[in-house]
Amino acid sequence: MDGFGILKGLGVTLRRFIGTYIDDIKWLGKRYFTEDGIRHRMSKDVSGIFTVQYPEEKIPVPEEFRFIPFLVYEEKEDGRIFHRCTSCGICAKVCPPQCIWIVRTTDPKTGRPVPEPAEFYIDVDICMNCGYCAEYCPFDAIKMDHDYELSVYDRHTHNIYNKEKLSKPLSYYASIRPTNYQREEAIRAEAEAAKAAKKVAAEN
Amino acid sequence: MTEQLIMTDVDLAEKFPQKVKLDERKGYEGYLVDADAFLDVAKHLRDELGYDYLSSITGVDYYPENYMESVYHFFRTTGGPALVLKVQIPRDNAVVPSLVSIYPGAEFQEREAWDLLGIRYEGHPDLRRILMWEGFAGHPLRKDWREPYYEEDGKPFKSRWPDGHVYRIEDKNPFHKNVDYPADFDPDQWVPDNDSSLYASLTKIQSSLSDSGLKTDTVIVNMGPQHPSTHGVFRMVVLLEGETIRALKPVMGYLHRNHEKIGERNTYLMNMPFTDRLDYLSSMSNNFGYALAVEKLMGIKPPERAEYLRVIMAEFTRISNHLFAIGSLLNDLGAYFTPMLYAIEERELILDVFEAVAGSRMMCNYFRFGGVARDLPEGVYEKIRDLAYERLPRRIDELDLYLTNNEIIRARCEGVGILTPEQAIAYSASGPLLRASGVPYDIRRADPYSVYDRFEFDVAVRYHGDVYDRYLVRMDEIRQSIRILQQAIRDLPEGPIQAGKPQYQVRVPPGEAYGRVEAPKGELGFYVVSNGKPNPWRYHVRAPSFINITALETMAKGNKVADSVAILGSIDIVLGELDR
Ligand code: SF4
Ligand code: SF4
Numbered sequence: 001m002d003g004f005g006i007l008k009g010l011g012v013t014l015r016r017f018i019g020t021y022i023d024d025i026k027w028l029g030k031r032y033f034t035e036d037g038i039r040h041r042m043s044k045d046v047s048g049i050f051t052v053q054y055p056e057e058k059i060p061v062p063e064e065f066r067f068i069p070f071l072v073y074e075e076k077e078d079g080r081i082f083h084r085c086t087s088c089g090i091c092a093k094v095c096p097p098q099c100i101w102i103v104r105t106t107d108p109k110t111g112r113p114v115p116e117p118a119e120f121y122i123d124v125d126i127c128m129n130c131g132y133c134a135e136y137c138p139f140d141a142i143k144m145d146h147d148y149e150l151s152v153y154d155r156h157t158h159n160i161y162n163k164e165k166l167s168k169p170l171s172y173y174a175s176i177r178p179t180n181y182q183r184e185e186a187i188r189a190e191a192e193a194a195k196a197a198k199k200v201a202a203e204n
Numbered sequence: 205m206t207e208q209l210i211m212t213d214v215d216l217a218e219k220f221p222q223k224v225k226l227d228e229r230k231g232y233e234g235y236l237v238d239a240d241a242f243l244d245v246a247k248h249l250r251d252e253l254g255y256d257y258l259s260s261i262t263g264v265d266y267y268p269e270n271y272m273e274s275v276y277h278f279f280r281t282t283g284g285p286a287l288v289l290k291v292q293i294p295r296d297n298a299v300v301p302s303l304v305s306i307y308p309g310a311e312f313q314e315r316e317a318w319d320l321l322g323i324r325y326e327g328h329p330d331l332r333r334i335l336m337w338e339g340f341a342g343h344p345l346r347k348d349w350r351e352p353y354y355e356e357d358g359k360p361f362k363s364r365w366p367d368g369h370v371y372r373i374e375d376k377n378p379f380h381k382n383v384d385y386p387a388d389f390d391p392d393q394w395v396p397d398n399d400s401s402l403y404a405s406l407t408k409i410q411s412s413l414s415d416s417g418l419k420t421d422t423v424i425v426n427m428g429p430q431h432p433s434t435h436g437v438f439r440m441v442v443l444l445e446g447e448t449i450r451a452l453k454p455v456m457g458y459l460h461r462n463h464e465k466i467g468e469r470n471t472y473l474m475n476m477p478f479t480d481r482l483d484y485l486s487s488m489s490n491n492f493g494y495a496l497a498v499e500k501l502m503g504i505k506p507p508e509r510a511e512y513l514r515v516i517m518a519e520f521t522r523i524s525n526h527l528f529a530i531g532s533l534l535n536d537l538g539a540y541f542t543p544m545l546y547a548i549e550e551r552e553l554i555l556d557v558f559e560a561v562a563g564s565r566m567m568c569n570y571f572r573f574g575g576v577a578r579d580l581p582e583g584v585y586e587k588i589r590d591l592a593y594e595r596l597p598r599r600i601d602e603l604d605l606y607l608t609n610n611e612i613i614r615a616r617c618e619g620v621g622i623l624t625p626e627q628a629i630a631y632s633a634s635g636p637l638l639r640a641s642g643v644p645y646d647i648r649r650a651d652p653y654s655v656y657d658r659f660e661f662d663v664a665v666r667y668h669g670d671v672y673d674r675y676l677v678r679m680d681e682i683r684q685s686i687r688i689l690q691q692a693i694r695d696l697p698e699g700p701i702q703a704g705k706p707q708y709q710v711r712v713p714p715g716e717a718y719g720r721v722e723a724p725k726g727e728l729g730f731y732v733v734s735n736g737k738p739n740p741w742r743y744h745v746r747a748p749s750f751i752n753i754t755a756l757e758t759m760a761k762g763n764k765v766a767d768s769v770a771i772l773g774s775i776d777i778v779l780g781e782l783d784r
Contacts, residue, residue: 005609009605009609044591062560093364094360096359101369103367104367123372128477128567129567160370
């Protein structure tokens with residue numbers, strides 16, 4: 001009990017304290033409010049201040065980051081849009097808190113199901129952001145979003161998202177998850193090609 | 205080892221003819237024991253066969269067959285697999301002898317089984333409800349008990365598709381109807397009885413007090429449920445004589461949501477993200493334990509690469525958890541936020557890795573049956589490598605220099621909250637709490653799972669059993685985890701990350717399985733019973749935070765009231781897991 005332990009510990013805090021200024025000087029004012037600065041503060045080399053001044057600064061989210069699903073729709077050349085979702089119901093079945101509600105469309109003439117949901121709801125108060133719906137959807141029709149700033153004043157009127165509010169274009173998906181998008185498109189193209197080849201083979 | 209096991213097998217059924225028989229149901233293991241011989245068998249297990257560690261007690265309600273079962277998992281602290289005993293009792297008269305006199309660690313677990321399943325443990329010194337409140341009607345884990353928002357026995361609910369007209373659950377429940385009261389209970393007339401039974405259980409020991417010449421009155425102090433040092437809503441009722449703690453009763457359940465009932469409504473896969481919410485500081489380990497249990501039932505194994513990825517994630521989790529534990533312990537000791545923030549800085553970097561790999565910093569949901577959710581995205585391998593080889597070792601050394609020899613920390617921690625090795629084993633303590641008391645029991649070594657048998661590491665152990673040693677054990681474990689990480693990263697094989705095709709509806713054959721991992725806080729076990737349907741029939745979590753608390757009173761007795769904060773901090777609890 002000679003106090004050397006405390007002194008050594010204080011030495012650590014002092015070194016950190018001085019390190020903060022050294023790091024700031026090294027970056028010449030570019031350490032804050034710049035993209036590089038934020039990335040530096042998230043890297044293994046960071047010393048000194050590592051906090052981020054939210055909301056002025058935001059940490060870039062990685063591609064796999066998941067927050068509240070959205071429905072992907074494709075735009076045709078003539079401006080028509082169509083949803084990839086076939087209302088197969090797998091996402092509703094796999095959703096752990098059961099917050100997906102789907103109304104399947106039926107053809108009024110034949111009474112048979114039509115592959116596009118009449119309505120699609122997600123109660124985002126209940127959604128636990130597990131990502132299962134996106135993971136198990138066989139049609140790449142539902143994906144997890146990156147937008148995490150969803151606070152509203154009244155959850156009772158705002159937080160059941162309907163189909164319209166959930167829909168986002170394919171281009172948006174491609175922009176937030178480029179690697180996944182490219183991989184999936186390659187698989188889709190392959191499947192299409194195989195299907196076409198099969199068709200040709202069947203016709204011959 | 206195998207030889208030894210066969211010996212005990214013969215021994216038990218032969219030693220107690222008519223009373224003990226092998227459990228021969230398909231997919232089950234262990235023995236069925238008659239209730240009236242149970243205490244003798246347990247004594248024999250502990251004293252003759254060396255099963256000194258009672259890991260888990262729970263119950264199962266076999267409603268269609270009209271009986272209940274109290275299930276026990278025993279282990280040897282020298283290592284090896286479990287010995288499972290079961291006592292079958294009728295549902296309407298579920299009485300089992302209490303094991304508290306032989307294994308004191310049974311105390312809270314028996315109270316839990318009483319509370320949730322209505323199994324009465326005869327001879328238990330203090331059989332009160334533990335997670336639910338005193339006015340609660342029924343025993344929620346019984347299969348005929350239905351929650352107020354009951355929809356169907358198992359998910360997925362039919363109302364969601366194909367005709368899913370959404371409604372809010374709140375709208376369906378008229379005011380007042382979201383809680384079920386006992387028939388003779390009127391909430392407007394109810395006057396809280398001032399926790400009289402709780403205080404009565406405390407003052408039982410009052411008569412045996414007075415070891416000093418000075419006569420002092422005892423006072424009862426409630427610490428919590430809202431108390432900054434309890435890391436959540438946890439309450440310690442302490443009986444003080446002067447400043448000295450004479451008795452202590454933890455009160456819990458404020459965060460109870462009946463995770464297990466939810467788990468039995470869920471499908472197997474749905475439970476994975478729910479396990480994240482148990483010990484929310486180490487979700488990867490929770491995933492690990494649950495995946496092991498279900499994989500055992502399904503009889504599948506993940507491919508090599510997935511095994512290594514699992515180990516990497518689990519060890520990162522351990523480091524981040526221990527950093528947090530050390531940081532908050534220092535907070536509790538009054539060092540305020542500097543050590544906490546130094547620790548959190550490193551934890552943030554680990555969480556960045558989780559976010560990149562699993563998609564979320566804390567609710568990772570990364571494990572799947574027979575694999576993991578996805579491979580490492582680009583750039584993450586380098587990040588992991590830099591962390592394990594460069595950043596963390598350096599920073600841990602700095603933290604060590606900063607804290608370990610600080611005289612104030614030593615003065616506050618050394619010799620405080622002592623738990624002897626015998627007590628630690630008897631109270632079913634696990635994890636750092638057990639190892640700081642000189643018992644070198646680490647499941648990664650004692651009963652290896654996944655690929656842990658391939659890595660070189662030392663089981664961290666310290667011998668004084670005080671708060672300071674618990675801190676040291678955590679520091680040691682961080683260093684050992686870094687060692688494992690370095691080996692796993694070096695040897696990480698290429699290949700698939702999932703056995704078979706990913707399925708959203710897994711087929712689980714009937715049977716039972718107990719999967720356990722060395723989670724950062726201790727032994728985390730999942731007891732899962734399947735009846736072949738899509739939803740587990742029984743889903744039980746052996747939560748280390750909950751069971752480690754059993755020894756709290758023993759540790760705190762005789763210490764000053766201010767130290768109870770440090771002692772609680774040194775156990776490292778998380779309320780999400782403690783209350784489930
Ligand atoms: S989003 Fe995917 S899984 Fe869900 S109903 Fe549509 S197609 Fe099926
Ligand atoms: S992310 Fe999970 S909880 Fe949310 S809607 Fe999808 S499956 Fe359901």
